Amino acid sequence: MPEHDWAGRWREGKIGFHEGKPNPFLERHVGVLGSKRRVLVPLCGKAEDLAFLAAQGHRVVGVEYVEQAAIAFFEEHGVKPSRAAGARFPTYSAGDVTIVVGDFYAVTRADVGEVDAFYDRAALIAVEPESRDRYVAAVRALVPPGSPGLLVTFDYPPGVEGPPHSVPQPEVRRLYGKDTLEVLSEAPGFNPRVAAAVGGGTDRAYRIVLKAST
Numbered sequence: 001m002p003e004h005d006w007a008g009r010w011r012e013g014k015i016g017f018h019e020g021k022p023n024p025f026l027e028r029h030v031g032v033l034g035s036k037r038r039v040l041v042p043l044c045g046k047a048e049d050l051a052f053l054a055a056q057g058h059r060v061v062g063v064e065y066v067e068q069a070a071i072a073f074f075e076e077h078g079v080k081p082s083r084a085a086g087a088r089f090p091t092y093s094a095g096d097v098t099i100v101v102g103d104f105y106a107v108t109r110a111d112v113g114e115v116d117a118f119y120d121r122a123a124l125i126a127v128e129p130e131s132r133d134r135y136v137a138a139v140r141a142l143v144p145p146g147s148p149g150l151l152v153t154f155d156y157p158p159g160v161e162g163p164p165h166s167v168p169q170p171e172v173r174r175l176y177g178k179d180t181l182e183v184l185s186e187a188p189g190f191n192p193r194v195a196a197a198v199g200g201g202t203d204r205a206y207r208i209v210l211k212a213s214t
């Protein structure tokens with residue numbers, strides 16, 4: 001179960017995290033994911049990034065706890081998704097985008113299928129700080145070693161309650177330091193509402209290549 005009342009936020013339309021267009025760092029760095037991959041998007045919401053990744057030739061599988069968000073994604077793209085019969089979690093697909101509606105910590109490879117890349121924007125930063133190791137372990141359980149990832153985080157001065165939570169560089173290095181990890185870009189926070197709330201902040205994009213855990 002997510003620690004935060006995400007269903008309530010979706011119900012009440014408090015989704016200031018939703019960008020409504022592809023993330024600028026994704027547009028700039030999508031190449032690090034390679035070509036024609038099957039990309040896992042944890043905590044995907046109804047992000048436009050799902051459609052952008054599919055338009056680049058990838059197949060995409062998002063995992064989202066709130067069914068309303070998954071349904072909204074397809075509705076807003078004017079498509080009627082099919083619903084997988086016999087799946088353990090409601091699983092909606094249209095074109096190259098699938099969304100599994102379930103708790104990210106509960107889904108398995110059997111639920112999401114084989115993936116060979118991952119994209120995280122506003123997923124790690126949405127996780128409670130004490131759950132970050134668990135979150136990264138869940139990513140590793142679904143994404144095989146050798147797979148590329150693109151991680152977009154947000155880092156801001158202390159003293160503000162999240163989510164989003166500030167995820168400074170040393171914390172990303174602690175979580176993914178044994179993997180190949182490279183900062184690709186950084187820029188002042190893209191989301192003006194969030195940036196105003198936390199008094200600035202830095203968006204940062206990282207390339208990751210997962211190594212086998214030892």
Ligand SMILES: C[S@@+](CC[C@H](N)C(=O)[O-])C[C@H]1O[C@@H](n2cnc3c(N)ncnc32)[C@H](O)[C@@H]1O
Nearest residue numbers: 002006017043044045047064065103104122126
């Ligand atoms: C900050 S939003 C980011 C959504 C999306 N990545 C984006 O860029 O717009 C975090 C999303 O994760 C979902 N979520 C939170 N905890 C989850 C969990 N344990 N499993 C699956 N989804 C979760 C929430 O419902 C919410 O839609």
